[in-house]
Amino acid sequence: MHTEKVVDYIVNWLKDYAVNAKVKGFVVGVSGGIDSALTSTLCAMTGLEVLCLEMPIHQSENQVSRALNHIDWLKERFPKVRMTQVNLTTVFDSLVESLPKVEDEESRFMSLANTRARLRMTSLYYFAALEKLLVAGTGNKVEDFGIGFYTKYGDGGVDLSPIADLLKTDVYRLAEFLNVNQEIIDAPPTDGLWGDNRTDEDQIGASYPELEWAMKMDDIGKKESDFTGRKLEVFKIYRRYNTLNKHKMIPIPICEIPNILR
Known part of the structure; x- marks a missing residue:
């Protein structure tokens, strides 16, 4: 950088x-x-x-x-x-x-x-x-x-x-x-x-460098089966939070009424 x-x-x-x-x-x-x-x-x-x-x-x-x-x-x-x-x-x-x-x-x-x-x-x-x-x-x-x-x-x-x-x-x-x-x-x-004084790592279960690694792995299409040990644990943590909090990271859903119903 x-x-x-x-x-x-x-x-x-x-x-x-x-x-x-x-x-x-x-x-x-x-x-x-x-x-x-x-x-x-x-x-x-x-x-x-x-x-x-x-x-x-x-x-x-x-x-x-x-x-x-x-x-x-x-x-x-x-x-x-x-x-x-x-x-x-x-x-x-x-x-x-x-x-x-x-x-x-x-x-x-x-x-x-x-x-x-x-x-x-x-x-x-x-x-x-x-x-x-x-x-x-x-x-x-x-x-x-x-x-x-x-x-x-x-x-x-x-x-x-x-x-x-x-x-x-x-x-x-x-x-x-x-x-x-x-x-x-x-x-x-x-x-x-x-x-x-609880830290982010206390709450999440992984450090930010670990999460950055998991984010990169997820971006390139890696799966849980690609990892073992601590890497698997961190990847699972990342994927769990990413899935649970997806609603925060996408636009608010809009119920679009079909023209045929207007």
Whole structure:
């Protein structure tokens, strides 16, 4: 990968899109993770306005501190970067109290994790409409088009996706090139939806380099019978997530009425 040229390409793409859309810049949810750190940095490099939102919901302290440190780093380097902190914990807790109790606690727990992401999306679009900004997505290629590891209408609800054609290893490569804070580069990837320190690998059962390998194997038509051991296990994990989350990665189905019935 020609890292510097890729950075320039994304920055120019972002700026051209915003200028053509006649908006002032971008709003980015900054979580303390590598994807949002890279996205916010690329947006800042356009020279347009960038509003960084830090939106904790029962967030672990180290995630919050990484996010705030990154935003401070951006503000020191780019004069048009601003920050607003919106603590959504009380909003989330109030919503939870308003919802009816259910017997299936595991399903309820998962639904509430996704609800966190949707509350953040709502906040991003509030500021986007208020200040004429575009919501910049932070999803990478493996998450968005491989295993669908994001929340539909949560972190998947964006106006444009500047890093969605980058593998996770590409994201790290660009972040290191741009001197993103080392604490973010060193932190294990996490979606931050659970109020604890569980990592993406804990949830998925495979690392991002493993998933990238499986994605490549699937793209060239490999089957489970082609692998054994850990490779077979990883390939099965990838295929399971890819199948279960296919609804996130294809256009919304439309029931098209036949002309004969009109």
